[in-house]
Amino acid sequence: MSPLLEVEDLHVEFRSRGSAVNAVNGLSYTLHEGETLAILGESGSGKSVSAQAVMGILDTPPAYVTKGSVRYRGTELLGLPERRRRAYRGANIAMIFQDALSALNPVHRVGDQIAEMLIVHRKMSRRDARARAVELMDRVRIPSAASRINDFPHQFSGGMRQRVMIAMALALEPDVLIADEPTTALDVTVQAQIMKLLSDLQDEMAMGLILITHDLGVVADVADRIALMYAGRVVEEADVEDLYARPAHPYAEGLLASVPRIDVRGRELTPIKGAPPNLAAIPSGCPFHPRCPRARDRCSREVPGLRLLRAGEGSPDRSGARSGALSPESHRSACHYAEEVSGGR
Amino acid sequence: MADEILCVRDVTKHFPLTRGVVFQHEIGQVKAVDGVSFELRKGETLGLVGESGCGKSTLARLLMGVERPTSGSVHFEDRDVSSLSKAELRRLRRRMQLVMQDPYTSLNPRMTVGDIVGEPFAIHGDPEGGRRTRVRELLEIVGLEPDHVNRYPHQFSGGQRQRIGIARALALRPDVIICDEPVSALDVSVQAQVMNLLADLQREFGLSYVFIAHDLAVVRHISDRVAVMYLGKIVEIGDEEQIYDHPTHPYTQALLAAVPVPDPTKRTGQIVLEGDVPSPTDPPSGCRFRTRCWKAEEICAAEEPALKVRTGRSAHPSACHFAAESGRS
Numbered sequence: 001m002s003p004l005l006e007v008e009d010l011h012v013e014f015r016s017r018g019s020a021v022n023a024v025n026g027l028s029y030t031l032h033e034g035e036t037l038a039i040l041g042e043s044g045s046g047k048s049v050s051a052q053a054v055m056g057i058l059d060t061p062p063a064y065v066t067k068g069s070v071r072y073r074g075t076e077l078l079g080l081p082e083r084r085r086r087a088y089r090g091a092n093i094a095m096i097f098q099d100a101l102s103a104l105n106p107v108h109r110v111g112d113q114i115a116e117m118l119i120v121h122r123k124m125s126r127r128d129a130r131a132r133a134v135e136l137m138d139r140v141r142i143p144s145a146a147s148r149i150n151d152f153p154h155q156f157s158g159g160m161r162q163r164v165m166i167a168m169a170l171a172l173e174p175d176v177l178i179a180d181e182p183t184t185a186l187d188v189t190v191q192a193q194i195m196k197l198l199s200d201l202q203d204e205m206a207m208g209l210i211l212i213t214h215d216l217g218v219v220a221d222v223a224d225r226i227a228l229m230y231a232g233r234v235v236e237e238a239d240v241e242d243l244y245a246r247p248a249h250p251y252a253e254g255l256l257a258s259v260p261r262i263d264v265r266g267r268e269l270t271p272i273k274g275a276p277p278n279l280a281a282i283p284s285g286c287p288f289h290p291r292c293p294r295a296r297d298r299c300s301r302e303v304p305g306l307r308l309l310r311a312g313e314g315s316p317d318r319s320g321a322r323s324g325a326l327s328p329e330s331h332r333s334a335c336h337y338a339e340e341v342s343g344g345r
Numbered sequence: 346m347a348d349e350i351l352c353v354r355d356v357t358k359h360f361p362l363t364r365g366v367v368f369q370h371e372i373g374q375v376k377a378v379d380g381v382s383f384e385l386r387k388g389e390t391l392g393l394v395g396e397s398g399c400g401k402s403t404l405a406r407l408l409m410g411v412e413r414p415t416s417g418s419v420h421f422e423d424r425d426v427s428s429l430s431k432a433e434l435r436r437l438r439r440r441m442q443l444v445m446q447d448p449y450t451s452l453n454p455r456m457t458v459g460d461i462v463g464e465p466f467a468i469h470g471d472p473e474g475g476r477r478t479r480v481r482e483l484l485e486i487v488g489l490e491p492d493h494v495n496r497y498p499h500q501f502s503g504g505q506r507q508r509i510g511i512a513r514a515l516a517l518r519p520d521v522i523i524c525d526e527p528v529s530a531l532d533v534s535v536q537a538q539v540m541n542l543l544a545d546l547q548r549e550f551g552l553s554y555v556f557i558a559h560d561l562a563v564v565r566h567i568s569d570r571v572a573v574m575y576l577g578k579i580v581e582i583g584d585e586e587q588i589y590d591h592p593t594h595p596y597t598q599a600l601l602a603a604v605p606v607p608d609p610t611k612r613t614g615q616i617v618l619e620g621d622v623p624s625p626t627d628p629p630s631g632c633r634f635r636t637r638c639w640k641a642e643e644i645c646a647a648e649e650p651a652l653k654v655r656t657g658r659s660a661h662p663s664a665c666h667f668a669a670e671s672g673r674s
Contacts, residue, residue, distance in 0.1 A: 042532035043503075157621045187396035187559065189618040192603035196617055214533065217562075217605030221612050241609045258537035260566035262604050263611065265586065269566065271537035275502035291534075 002074035004208045005031040005054070005093070005176050010068035012046070012053050012232075015061060021279045023049045023063070025232035028306070031176065036202065036209045038219040038240070041229035044276050047212045050229075051178050055095050056085045072176070091121055094169035098181035100161035104153040110137075110164045111149030117171040136167040140197060159190035163197065170201065177202070178210045183218065195222055216259050220244060228252050231277050231287035234306055238331040248309055248333035248342035250292045286335070298336055306334040309342065350521055350553050351385035351408065351441075356417030357577075358403050362626060373626050377403040379577035380417070382652075385521065390547065390554040392568030392585070394561055394600070398622055399574040401557045405525045408555060409443055410434045421521075439469055442514035446526035448506030452498040458484070458509055459494030465516040483512040488542060504535035511542065515550070523555045528563060540567055561604050565589050573597045576625055576633040579652055583661030593655060593668040596634045632666070640667045 012024035024046040031037050041047040052058045054070050056077065070077045072092055077085060097103040105113060114136055115129035124132065130149065137145035140163040153161055162182060169177060179198065183191035199222055202209050211223060219226055219240065226243050228236045228251065236249040247253040254272035261267055274291040277283055283290050289299040310331040335341060358378040363369045378400040385391050393401050406412040408419055410426045419426040421437060429437060445451040452461055463480045466472060472479045481491035487508040498506055507527060514522050524543070528536040544567065546552060558564050564571060565585055572582040573596065581594040592598045599618045620637050623629055629636050635645040644666055654660055655668040 042534060159621055187622075188561070188603040189396065189599060190621065192605075192617050193619070195605075215605070216533065216607035220607050220609040221605035223609075244607070244609050255533055256607065258534050259607050260537075260540070260560075260562040261607060262562040262565055262589065262601065263606050263608070265565075265589075267566065269537040269541055271541060272534035273538075275504055275535060276532065 002071065003030045004033050004035075004073060005210075006069070006071040007050070007054060008069045008071075010050060010053060010070065011066045012049050012058065012063055013066050014063050019280060022282060023232055023279055024053065025282070027068070027229070027232065027234060029227045029234060029237065031208045031210060033175070033208055034202070034206050035225060036199070036211060036223045038211045038213060038223035038226045039229060040213060040216065040219050040226055042214055042276050044231075044279060045229040046232035046279075047229050048180050050232075051095065051180050051210065051212055055093060055178060056082075056089060057095075087121075090117060090169075090174065091172040092174055093176040093178065094172070094174040095178040095180065096162070096165045096169045096182055098184050100158065100165045100185075101153060103165055104161065106153055109150045109152060110156070114164070114168050114171055117168060121172055132171070133167070136171055137164070139170070139201070140164075140167045142167070157190075158186055159193060162186065162190075162194050166194075166197065166201070170205070173205060174207065176208045176210065178212070180212045181214070182211070184213070184215070191218075198222070216255060228255075231282050232279065233287070233334065234332075235288065235334045236332065237306065238333075239329050242310075242329075242331050246331075246342045248331060248338040249288075249335045250294050250341055251288050253341060254291075254293075294337055294341065296337075302336065304334045304336045306332050307338070308332050309338055348387045349384040350387050350422060351555070352420040353381060353383050353408070354418050354420070356381050356404075356407055356414045356419060358400075358407055358412060359415045375625050376577050376628060377625060378407065378414075379628075381574075381577070381579055382417075383572055383579065383582060385553050385555055387520075387553055388547070388551050389569040390556050390567055392564035392571040393555060393557045393574060394559065394564050394571060395574035396559065396600075396622055398576075398625060400577040400625070401559075401574055402525055404574075405443070405523050405555070405557055408523055409441065410437065435468070439517045440519050441521040441523065442517065442519040444507075444510050444514050444522060444524045444527045446529055448503050448510055448530060449498075451510055452506055454498055457495050457497055458489075458501075461498070461509060462494075462512045462516060465513065469517055479516070483515055486515065486546070487512045488538075502535070503531055504538055507531060507539050508542065511539075511546070515546065518550070519552070521553045521555070523557070525557045526559070527556075529558060529560065536563070543567065561589075561601065573600065576622065576628050578633060578664065580634065580665070581661070581663045582652070587661045591670050593661075593663040593670055594634075594665045595638050595640050595667075597663075598671050599637075632664070634665075640665075642667075 008028045010024055010027040014021040014023055027050050039047045053065050065078060072088060111130055111133045114133035118124045118129040118132055134146050134149055142160060142163050183194050213219060223240045226240050227234045230251050236252050247256060257270040258272060272291050277287055285300040285302055286304050289295040308330055357380055359374040359376050361371045362373040364372045395401050407414050413427050459480050462483050463476050466476045480494060484491045489508050528539050556567055568585050571585055571588040572579045575596050581597045592601060618637055623636055631646040631648055632650050635641040650664045650666045652662045652664040655663050
């Protein structure tokens with residue numbers, strides 16, 4: 001059986017007046033059913049742009065998908081005519097965004113916004129769709145949903161707005177939910193509520209969840225697998241516990257050494273030197289090499305591919321990066337000296 | 346006490362809510378800061394944490410003398426900041442500076458870095474050895490290339506811009522720097538650079554910081570003492586270790602429990618606080634946290650708990666009638 005969602009060698013480019021910015025440069029990942037995949041990256045790593053490409057909501061122009069493949073249960077989505085693509089959007093793959101206030105229409109009542117999905121896709125009557133909207137608002141634990149259906153987005157708090165957006169995304173019962181920084185704009189106590197809601201709903205509805213975030217804490221809390229992005233590529237992909245315990249890319253190692261931890265006293269922070277690269281001029285070879293403490297000559301010349309370090313248990317397959325059928329426990333890294341990095345601990 | 350450099354006494358700031366354009370009348374008040382007291386000692390870092398709307402940024406503005414308090418006082422050494430004239434306030438700013446959150450909007454895009462960092466000298470007079478030399482020196486102190494004095498802010502990354510803001514704050518050799526979310530806009534890898542820089546500068550120049558942030562892990566890392574705010578009030582204050590390892594206020598406990606730890610073997614999720622922060626225009630009676638508190642009883646609605654040392658093993662002030670360490674830690 002084909003996996004829920006497969007992204008392979010995805011390239012996205014922003015074009016403007018003769019110059020091009022390479023936002024995504026060969027991104028690959030696989031999402032299995034019921035799995036939570038975290039896509040972790042700093043600003044400019046291409047995590048949001050790649051999610052928009054998967055959803056088919058990139059602004060073209062300026063952004064173009066120049067290469068790659070996005071398959072939903074084996075069906076290629078890239079290159080489908082817009083009319084057919086739309087049938088997948090919302091119904092099979094849905095997305096929620098960071099800023100619920102700007103993602104919701106300020107002049108429409110929230111009930112109508114949720115109902116719109118059902119009226120358009122499911123051809124429901126307005127009355128049935130609104131009744132269903134109340135159920136959905138209940139499901140995302142909005143208190144006294146029935147009385148709030150006629151409220152406007154500005155009448156909700158930040159956390160409640162995020163719930164409204166989740167209700168909209170779940171209206172058509174998708175198999176894949178892409179959450180793009182769903183809690184970044186929220187306070188920690190509300191963040192905890194929303195993350196709990198998302199994981200409860202994921203269990204209830206058996207969805208695959210792609211969580212896009214820059215927060216190492218949130219990832220550790222909810223994800224099963226993690227794909228770490230840098231300069232538009234995945235540089236390390238592994239089971240969450242494996243990556244945090246044995247990072248196999250110097251960038252992952254550096255990130256873990258630079259986060260302050262609330263549970264540890266007097267920890268020294270070892271920052272990564274420099275700043276994330278300018279996507280209009282990505283360094284040659286390994287894009288991380290100018291910031292890497294382990295960099296050698298080879299790193300500025302050869303682009304390291306994402307290769308398999310440890311296959312999952314019971315699978316002696318060492319065929320490398322191009323193997324499509326990886327077990328969910330595999331650990332891959334795009335560093336020439338990955339063994340050295342993970343062997344050091 | 347002699348080593349207190351900043352002393353805040355029962356300070357409040359209420360903003361009026363008005364209705365009407367021609368005939369304005371007051372319909373209520375936003376109690377942004379409502380009776381806050383603390384002191385900052387020389388050379389220490391006091392962390393101020395709380396969720397959005399708890400009044401931390403208003404408090405920063407009160408400390409800087411940008412806002413005048415509705416009541417109460419802010420003393421810098423022995424002078425009341427809120428009663429100073431403009432000229433006196435300007436002189437005070439030599440001693441107390443602000444680093445702001447957003448490195449993109451807090452620097453003038455039309456000024457060169459040299460002019461930005463040197464601007465304090467245009468107001469307060471040139472330093473010994475000349476402005477240019479001092480500016481180059483400052484850039485070097487914060488880890489920037491002194492030869493970049495003629496560049497503009499847009500030519501720098503977010504982390505470098507924050508360094509420019511820090512260099513500007515350091516220009517007049519202040520004693521106190523108020524940092525209002527100085528690393529919130531930065532990526533993790535860069536955030537650590539700026540935090541280490543702030544710590545180094547503190548050691549080198551004996552600075553005192555008031556460090557305002559919503560990120561509890563960042564505050565723990567940098568602070569000697571920590572005050573937790575909720576709806577315009579400090580609910581708990583103490584040493585970093587007392588607050589983080591032995592919190593006694595339920596809000597502090599819930600806040601700490603909500604922070605995800607970057608370690609998959611320690612997943613959070615014991616206390617999930619229900620609901621949102623109530624509006625500061627109409628805060629709950631008695632204890633302001635009681636509407637979300639699992640310990641709340643009748644007394645919490647009737648009587649406001651004072652911020653005082655409660656009995657227990659951890660001897661630091663807590664504003665809860667039932668202050669106690671939870672059994673979890």
